[in-house]
Every structure is written in C-alpha cells, then in structure tokens.
Amino acid sequence: MTAIRISGKDISADVRAKVAAEVAKLPVKPCLAVILVGEDPASEVYVRGKLKDTEEAGMISVHHRLPATATQAEVEDLIAGLNGDDNVDGILLQLPLPKGLDADAAIERIDPSKDVDGLTEVSAGRLSLGKPGLRSCTPSGCVIMAKRALGNDLSGKHVVVIGRSILVGKPAALLFLAENCTVTIAHSRTKDLPAVCREADILVPAVGRPQMVKGDWLKPGAMVIDVGINRIDAPEKGEGKTRLVGDADFESCADVAGYITPVPGGVGLMTRACLLVNTLYAACARRGWQAPEIG
Amino acid sequence: MTAIRISGKDISADVRAKVAAEVAKLPVKPCLAVILVGEDPASEVYVRGKLKDTEEAGMISVHHRLPATATQAEVEDLIAGLNGDDNVDGILLQLPLPKGLDADAAIERIDPSKDVDGLTEVSAGRLSLGKPGLRSCTPSGCVIMAKRALGNDLSGKHVVVIGRSILVGKPAALLFLAENCTVTIAHSRTKDLPAVCREADILVPAVGRPQMVKGDWLKPGAMVIDVGINRIDAPEKGEGKTRLVGDADFESCADVAGYITPVPGGVGLMTRACLLVNTLYAACARRGWQAPEIG
Numbered sequence: 001m002t003a004i005r006i007s008g009k010d011i012s013a014d015v016r017a018k019v020a021a022e023v024a025k026l027p028v029k030p031c032l033a034v035i036l037v038g039e040d041p042a043s044e045v046y047v048r049g050k051l052k053d054t055e056e057a058g059m060i061s062v063h064h065r066l067p068a069t070a071t072q073a074e075v076e077d078l079i080a081g082l083n084g085d086d087n088v089d090g091i092l093l094q095l096p097l098p099k100g101l102d103a104d105a106a107i108e109r110i111d112p113s114k115d116v117d118g119l120t121e122v123s124a125g126r127l128s129l130g131k132p133g134l135r136s137c138t139p140s141g142c143v144i145m146a147k148r149a150l151g152n153d154l155s156g157k158h159v160v161v162i163g164r165s166i167l168v169g170k171p172a173a174l175l176f177l178a179e180n181c182t183v184t185i186a187h188s189r190t191k192d193l194p195a196v197c198r199e200a201d202i203l204v205p206a207v208g209r210p211q212m213v214k215g216d217w218l219k220p221g222a223m224v225i226d227v228g229i230n231r232i233d234a235p236e237k238g239e240g241k242t243r244l245v246g247d248a249d250f251e252s253c254a255d256v257a258g259y260i261t262p263v264p265g266g267v268g269l270m271t272r273a274c275l276l277v278n279t280l281y282a283a284c285a286r287r288g289w290q291a292p293e294i295g
Numbered sequence: 296m297t298a299i300r301i302s303g304k305d306i307s308a309d310v311r312a313k314v315a316a317e318v319a320k321l322p323v324k325p326c327l328a329v330i331l332v333g334e335d336p337a338s339e340v341y342v343r344g345k346l347k348d349t350e351e352a353g354m355i356s357v358h359h360r361l362p363a364t365a366t367q368a369e370v371e372d373l374i375a376g377l378n379g380d381d382n383v384d385g386i387l388l389q390l391p392l393p394k395g396l397d398a399d400a401a402i403e404r405i406d407p408s409k410d411v412d413g414l415t416e417v418s419a420g421r422l423s424l425g426k427p428g429l430r431s432c433t434p435s436g437c438v439i440m441a442k443r444a445l446g447n448d449l450s451g452k453h454v455v456v457i458g459r460s461i462l463v464g465k466p467a468a469l470l471f472l473a474e475n476c477t478v479t480i481a482h483s484r485t486k487d488l489p490a491v492c493r494e495a496d497i498l499v500p501a502v503g504r505p506q507m508v509k510g511d512w513l514k515p516g517a518m519v520i521d522v523g524i525n526r527i528d529a530p531e532k533g534e535g536k537t538r539l540v541g542d543a544d545f546e547s548c549a550d551v552a553g554y555i556t557p558v559p560g561g562v563g564l565m566t567r568a569c570l571l572v573n574t575l576y577a578a579c580a581r582r583g584w585q586a587p588e589i590g
Binding site: 120129155190 | 416419422423424425450465469481484486491
C-alpha cells in the first residue's frame with residue numbers, strides 16, 4: 001500500500017466541529033425536521049443517526065413519524081405544514097417510502113429553501129445553473145475529501161465519475177465542474193471503462209458494484225473517492241458473516257493510487273456531516289445571516 | 296475534405312416539416328408568446344424569425360412588446376398574465392433584456408410547463424434528474440444532428456463538450472448522457488485540451504472562440520458539432536467585410552472528421568427548429584395529448 005488513506009472519520013469529525021462552532025454563534029438554533037414513514041428497520045437506524053448528529057452539533061431536531069399506512073396526502077400535508085413553519089430550517093424525508101407512496105411527488109412538495117437533501121427539481125436546477133442552493137450531501141462530501149487531500153484549488157484536475165445516478169453521479173459531476181475540474185461521466189455503457197478511468201486524477205466510483213475498480217484501472221498517484229457501500233460474504237470471518245466493501249478493490253487500488261478513501265469510514269460519514277452543513281446553510285439563507293463556508 | 300457535411304438546413308427543414316405535420320393533426324393550434332423588451336436591432340431580427348417559423352409550422356404566435364423603459368414588475372406581470380392564459384402554450388422571453396432588468400428573476404417567473412427555452416431552474420432540474428420536461432433548444436438540436444449522422448443509438452459514444460455554459464455546455468452534456476453516451480465536459484481550465492478532444496467520437500465545441508479546434512485535435516472519423524457562431528474579419532471579401540465561422544477550423548477539421556456541421560447553416564438552424572418542437576411538446580403536455588417524438 002502506497003496510497004494515503006483519506007479518513008472520512010477524521011474529516012467528518014472536523015466538519016461537524018466546524019458546524020457546531022458556527023451554530024454556537026447564531027442567535028437561534030437551526031432546526032431540522034426528519035420525516036419517517038413506516039417502520040423500515042434500516043431507515044430507523046439512519047434517522048436516529050441523523051437526529052443524534054443534529055443534536056450534537058447544537059441544532060434542534062424534530063422527528064415526525066407517520067404510519068406505513070399513511071396516504072400520499074398525509075405525507076404531503078405534513079411537508080406543507082413544515083414548509084410553513086418558520087421555526088423549521090431543513091426538511092428531510094427519509095427514503096425509501098412504503099410501497100404505494102410517490103416519493104418524487106412528496107419530495108417536490110419540500111420548499112427548496114429547506115431541501116437539505118438537495119433532491120428537488122429546483123435544487124438540481126440551481127446546481128446545474130450554478131446558482132446558490134442546497135447541494136446533495138454525498139457529492140458535497142466527495143468534494144470536501146478531494147480538497148482535504150489535494151488542496152482547495154482543484155482546477156484542471158480530471159475527475160472521472162463512474163455512475164450517473166441523480167443522487168451521486170450527476171450532482172458529483174456538476175459539483176466538480178464548478179470547482180473547475182474537467183469532468184467525465186462514465187457508466188455501464190462506457191466502452192473500455194478501465195482506459196477511461198486511467199485518465200482520472202480523481203476517480204469517483206458510484207455504481208454499487210463491489211470491488212469493481214482494480215488497481216490497474218488507475219493512473220499512478222490518482223485519488224480514489226469510493227462512494228460504493230456494498231455488503232459481501234466474508235467467510236474468513238466465520239460462516240454466514242459479511243463485511244462492507246466499496247466499489248474499488250481497496251488492496252490493489254491502494255498500491256497504485258496516491259490517495260484513497262476507505263469503506264467503511266469514508267464517504268458515508270461525509271454524507272452525514274454534509275447534512276449538518278446543509279441545515280446550517282439553510283438556516284443562514286432563510287434567516288438572512290451570512291453563511292460561513294465549511295469545507 | 297473527407298468529412299460528410301451535416302447540413303442544419305436540411306435537417307431543420309425536415310424537423311420543421313414534421314412539426315407542421317403533427318400540428319395539422321391537433322384540434323387546437325399551439326400558441327407561442329414571444330416577449331421583446333426594448334428595441335435591440337439583433338433581437339428584433341431574432342424575434343421576427345421566431346414568429347415567422349411559428350406561423351409557418353401552423354402554430355399561432357403572439358408578439359408582446361414592452362418599451363426599454365419597462366420596469367421589472369411590468370415584465371414579470373406580463374409573464375404572469377401569459378402563465379395564466381390557457382391559450383398560451385409557450386412563453387419565450389427574448390434575451391438580453393435592457394440594462395437594469397433582472398433576466399434571471401424574470402425567467403423564473405415563467406411557468407415551467409410553458410418554458411420553451413428550457414431556462415428555468417425547474418427545467419434544468421428536470422433535465423438533470425432525468426424527468427420529462429422542456430429541454431434547451433441548442434443542445435437538443437445537437438443531439439438530433441448526431442442521430443441523423445450516426446444513427447439513433449448513440450450508446451457508448453464518447454462525447455466531449457467544450458464549454459460549460461448553462462445555455463449549451465451543461466445541458467448538452469446531460470442530454471448526451473441521457474442518450475447513454477460517455478460524456479466529458481472540458482473548458483478553459485482543462486489541461487491538454489487537444490488530447491482530451493482526441494478521445495471524442497463526437498466533439499461539441501461551444502465556447503465562442505473562432506476556429507479554435509484544429510484538425511489535429513480530432514480522432515479520425517469523429518463527428519464535430521460546431522455550436523460556435525463567431526464573426527471575424529474577412530479582408531478577402533473586401534475592406535471592412537466580415538464572415539461567420541464556428542469554434543472549429545472547418546478546413547482542417549473536415550480533413551480528419553467523419554462528419555462536420557458547417558457554420559453558418561449548422562446548429563443555429565437547429566436551435567430555431569427545436570423551439571418549434573418545444574412549443575409542440577408544451578402544447579401536448581399541457582393539454583394532455585400524446586406528444587409525438589420528433590428527432
């Protein structure tokens with residue numbers, strides 16, 4: 001292993017501390033409202049984590065629960081109420097929704113000024129148009145990690161994003177473009193993907209294919225920001241055991257890359273931290289306060 | 296010259312004929328409202344052209360004029376009135392606006408369902424999110440030209456867009472991505488731009504630099520879709536004479552490319568044709584009619 005390990009644990013802790021320091025200066029505590037519909041166990045865990053993070057950063061969190069039997073109108077009415085509640089700065093609708101509910105339609109009801117997940121059409125449009133707005137958390141976390149490793153000026157770096165999802169691939173491409181990077185978006189239809197990846201100064205695999213990216217796909221010294229989080233069998237840990245791996249094959253990539261983010265302990269922690277950044281930004285923008293830049 | 300010349304004249308005429316044929320089948324003629332503020336001579340010419348195109352396609356055009364002294368509120372009130380007018384399917388605000396007016400704010404007043412220029416935050420967001428919506432005209436024209444030259448399936452083609460403007464570069468990248476192309480966005484900060492361009496199966500220069508792209512920047516057989524329209528001195532035509540050229544050096548590029556669009560007579564004509572397509576699409580979507588696919 002020659003690559004420097006870029007720890008999501010350290011960087012996210014630093015980002016969270018910065019958010020907390022800024023929050024402490026504010027006259028009012030920013031408030032995040034989290035909506036959980038139904039009782040999906042994984043979603044319960046995520047929501048608890050988000051609520052805890054928010055409180056630890058000195059912000060207020062409010063948990064709204066609806067039963068799995070909630071109607072579309074009930075979900076949207078709750079969102080409309082939170083839009084109208086001047087005390088609420090951010091609204092997060094935990095996904096997925098129970099079957100039968102239309103997540104897209106519900107998300108579109110969120111006031112873009114409170115859209116801390118950056119998922120609405122208006123938020124996506126503002127990103128594409130280069131206007132101020134709330135950006136998706138995972139790609140924002142990727143940019144912060146790149147800057148911590150390579151310095152704040154990413155101009156001219158060639159970023160190759162693998163995957164074109166609306167949650168990661170496309171917003172990551174647009175965010176790195178805004179940092180003056182040359183950006184390539186590759187995906188399942190890309191021809192000779194390894195050759196395309198070897199052009200990258202920064203490679204961002206975000207496809208959900210365990211250990212797909214191998215060391216010989218990398219330009220020596222490149223940075224790998226691994227967005228994938230995949231659970232695979234781990235018989236070496238005992239029968240029926242599993243472990244988490246990224247979209248990059250850590251061992252072989254770490255021998256070629258200059259910098260690499262681990263899984264777990266990498267981008268995932270940044271996603272959580274960036275939700276706090278967005279809640280702070282939303283509060284500042286809504287209340288007319290100068291927003292600090294946290295990166 | 297070995298490249299096949301892809302004529303915007305021929306393709307746009309075909310697109311316009313298809314729009315006219317579809318319009319003729321509709322129970323109501325689609326209606327485009329064009330707003331011109333002030334008396335910019337170039338804008339007058341463009342608006343006249345758009346009105347003429349619309350009428351020739353069998354659609355209704357309504358020209359709204361405001362004096363250069365119009366206030367922001369007057370412009371936005373006019374747009375609000377057109378939003379509320381059920382007979383109006385498309386609203387086009389001719390740019391630039393006279394000094395002192397806020398074009399962005401005015402554009403944001405346009406109902407996205409009538410945003411035939413595809414310029415609102417919601418339209419940009421829908422493109423990025425892969426949702427149905429109205430797309431910018433120039434990049435749509437580029438995709439149509441690519442399909443006419445290379446066939447409808449552009450999967451796996453490597454598209455390099457030079458320029459990251461909100462009018463062309465970014466939406467073109469997203470549109471080609473939706474066609475399953477691998478997409479690179481290059482720009483002024485890109486390192487070794489010629490080498491990046493040589494990766495392209497389809498090169499889309501959109502920067503406004505006359506004849507910047509040279510033949511030796513191309514992979515042999517590549518397609519060049521030249522978005523640039525630049526006026527340069529043409530002393531060979533007589534003292535003080537000028538001529539239009541693209542961002543590609545036509546002579547040297549045509550010796551290497553497989554396909555090339557000329558300037559003038561290329562993408563510019565497609566932009567005009569795609570405004571008609573968008574007006575038709577807007578009318579169908581608003582009125583609940585099945586929209587034909589015109590490409």
